[in-house]
Amino acid sequence: MADISIRNVAKSYGKDSIMQGVNLEIRNREFVVILGPSGCGKSTLLRMIAGLEAITAGEIAIAGQVVNDLEPRQRGCAMVFQNYALYPHMTVAENIGYALKVAGVGRAERRAAVERVAQSVGLNEFLDRRPGQLSGGQRQRVAMARAIIREPRVFLFDEPLSNLDAKLRVQMRHEIRRIHNRIEATSVFVTHDQHEGMTLADRLVVMNKGTIEQVGTPEEIYDHPASVYVGGFIGSPAMNFLPGQVSAARAAVVLGDGQVLDLPRDVATAADGQLVQVGLRPEQLTIVAPGTAELQARVDFVEELGSGRLYHLLVEDLPLTVLSPDKHALRDGDAVGVTVRPDALHLFGAESGRRIDARGARVAAPQVVPA
Amino acid sequence: MRRAYFKANWIAALLVAPQLLIIFVFFYWPASQALYWSLTLEQPWGGGNTWVGFENFRTLLSDAYYWNSVRVSFVFAIASTALAMSMALVLALFADRQLRGYKFFRVGMIWPYAIAAPAVGLAFRFVFNPHAGILSYINEVLPGFWDPTVNGTQAVIMVVVAGAWKSIAYNFIFFLAALQSIPRSLIEASAMDGAGPMRRMRDLQLPLIAPTFFFILVINITDSFTDSFGIVDVLTGGGPARATDLLVYKIYADGFRGFDYSGAAAQSVILMVLVMALTFVQFRYIERRVHYT
Structure with missing residues (x-):
């Protein structure tokens, strides 16, 4: 069980407030995609869940436990980074097995786990290579394997596909979804690519300027955008607006x-x-x-x-x-x-930018599933 | 890497000429002169010389004082390099953890390297003075506890500390730059993988700065053999009882105080060969193991 509760979370660097009062409930085993343009705070939110970024205000709980003051390693999250962040001086096997090594797992057991995981992402032949000798797609797989081997409660993806070419991106997208289905983990995936968001997500979170604009299934968000911003951001070619x-x-x-x-x-x-x-x-x-x-x-x-x-x-x-x-x-x-x-x-x-629905009421600001 | 070729050779020659001229005037010429002198017996007040072959070297290698100097030089080189590098590395690791004003450090911390060795020696002469320095307070309680003018071991410690101090800042800058060049995401990835700060240092930071570590090692070793004259001269004058009689200091003392030009020249040649050999060995056997890409 690893549901994630984000309650009233804010982030500021010195005087610059970059995120205000974000609320989000992520259910156990759900695949949530946080979508937004660069600089909207989506990566920061992910890094706050991971524990790589301090939380200025509010709290984040994983599986009911508030993790604000926990070190990354105590949170049970694994993360796939945009640039893969592979250890350049270690072989693929060492990269994948590093978390187990740190955890004190014995050599034989580690080797077995590495081989099993490498098998599942098709990396067996490359175990003795260094990251520098791999292609972009292979590096991506190593980064995935490194996260999978820890059997995390929460999978965090920080724009993991943006460095791949278009064809490989689609392929890896499918693979990520398959892995999510196979592993009993909750996934949070950050991207600026709406296709990735629409196709991967159980639920989509659209962010803009440090706040959540809308939360819903991809279909809901496409059919009932809560604001001009969401309407214009989701859908390609972009929505037309006439005053x-x-x-x-x-x-x-x-x-x-x-x-x-x-x-x-x-x-x-x-x-x-x-x-x-x-x-x-x-x-x-x-x-x-x-x-x-x-x-x-x-x-x-x-x-x-x-x-x-x-x-x-x-x-x-x-x-x-x-x-x-x-x-x-x-x-x-x-x-x-x-x-x-x-x-x-x-x-x-015209002024509020919020949706006017059949009841004539402006749809309330971010739709939040109550805690 | 793309290489550019000049069509006319004389342009290339012209471009490298200034550098070649400087190297020739300040290295090849004196070095060949020293080599020549080392094979002759040079008269102290001028007036010709006599060819003696390897006689100067034979005399040196059977001289107990010379072997003492070799031993002291190695002790000094190893100790001051180890001290300078470990201190610099620890400081850089601390500074790298949470760093603002990195640029200030870079400029501010380089100054000790810019101070002339005799000035460093002079400063440490005050610091380690048995009557007025920081350890003089211990001397008040335990008379005779600290006196590098009498105790050879203490004299070596003093020279080592002074020599190391001068290099720490320089090493620090390089270590810090190397640590800063490690992508942040690597450190974050290892934090996610469960590694604490010490573990990250051992598994990630140290291996990844290995090329810089090697570079600093070569520079420090070489420097400690060739660039320690000023400190010794001001702090101890090679004493007490030749306890700090480093090779480079002995060359000066024998040559310009003892007027044994030929013996000093022979020592210079040996030192030169030694430093070249050390550098070669380091490149050949260590450098090969520090590249990972």
């Missing part, structure tokens, strides 16, 4: 250029008169003949993707992208219509 104002009388949102998009009546009533940002995902919009759909636009330019096309449109002066597998014969400047499915329309407060 407008809600009108209860017309049960719609009126865009800047006077175009109207229908809203469910309860939403429109609850948010009447509010200035909003309308979020539209490119892949949920459809291009149709001009005049036959909700939204009228002009073609700015078109990008060919092979599997489909990315249409860059203009609504008045505002950019709107539409991703479609259909290859329409359109020329720059052509007028088109854009269909907006009601469930594809996300409404955010």
